[in-house]
């Protein structure tokens with residue numbers, strides 16, 4: 001998997017810009033605010049159909065403009081592939097592959113496997129369970145279309161069920177039979193998602209632990225614990241028991257939308273008991289494990305984006321990550337940094353071609 005060129009039109013701070021990339025290592029360098037992260041985000045957009053940093057699509061259009069276009073020319077399994085993402089203010093986003101519009105975005109997910117490592121990953125540790133569920137969903141979905149389909153259907157039903165609970169209160173009525181229609185459908189989907197999440201954590205944990213061991217200096221044991229209400233009982237039973245509570249709170253209190261992934265160091269939560277350095281190593285190991293996992297699932301080397309890694313890690317650790325490109329069949333790497341010299345010094349040590357792109 002390789003991105004050969006990228007063309008941007010009205011994407012964030014780029015009105016018109018074209019980049020040609022090296023097949024192995026690309027270093028985006030320049031002062032703060034020149035748009036290095038925006039280039040990485042545009043590449044992310046081509047893979048996931050959305051921004052990693054700003055979920056409000058219209059805010060990614062250059063101020064004062066009406067649309068943006070991101071165009072990427074890839075090479076995948078020796079085939080050229082053109083992916084275009086375009087958005088017009090007030091209209092639906094369009095994703096095209098080789099000129100053909102996707103009817104469903106989810107059909108594109110997983111086509112361009114990609115992993116991003118960014119300073120904002122620390123949200124995974126400090127924020128609530130939603131960010132960790134999204135991480136888990138993002139990794140599984142890229143390699144499992146059935147999972148994504150089940151998840152999207154479940155989320156749709158959840159919104160409808162919550163609206164119904166609100167409707168009951170607004171209209172001073174309550175019809176458990178109508179709710180049960182949703183419960184049955186959600187129960188079946190939740191069972192699939194719960195099973196796949198359990199399988200995923202089982203397969204992913206040893207990969208994560210291996211990566212952690214390789215990059216951390218200490219000998220701490222790390223673990224990922226998948227926590228779900230469905231470990232106790234099937235969803236329809238939990239929903240039955242929670243009927244009065246749901247009615248009172250006007251939302252669905254039980255389900256896989258409440259799952260969490262606990263990050264442990266030793267037997268303690270990393271958020272409270274991990275040092276800054278331990279937290280950084282933990283996150284990098286998670287992302288590198290995501291890389292390995294995706295590669296295993298899709299058979300393709302994911303594109304790796306390293307945003308501001310020097311800000312996050314000491315030079316020695318960055319060097320170790322970049323050297324992975326040398327040791328393993330790592331695919332294509334994009335790095336952003338404010339210091340051209342520092343980056344070039346590190347990538348020079350790797351025996352691969354590289355390109356310095358000054359913004």
Ligand SMILES: Nc1ncnc2c1ncn2[C@@H]1O[C@H](COP(=O)(O)OP(=O)(O)OP(=O)(O)O)[C@@H](O)[C@H]1O
Nearest residue numbers: 012013032033034035036037038059060061062063
């Ligand atoms: N919709 C938009 N229209 C125009 N400019 C935008 C838009 N969204 C973001 N920007 C601009 O993009 C710039 C930030 O770009 P980016 O975060 O990529 O910088 P960077 O080079 O990665 O900086 P740093 O080194 O600080 O991380 C800011 O100047 C911001 O004003």
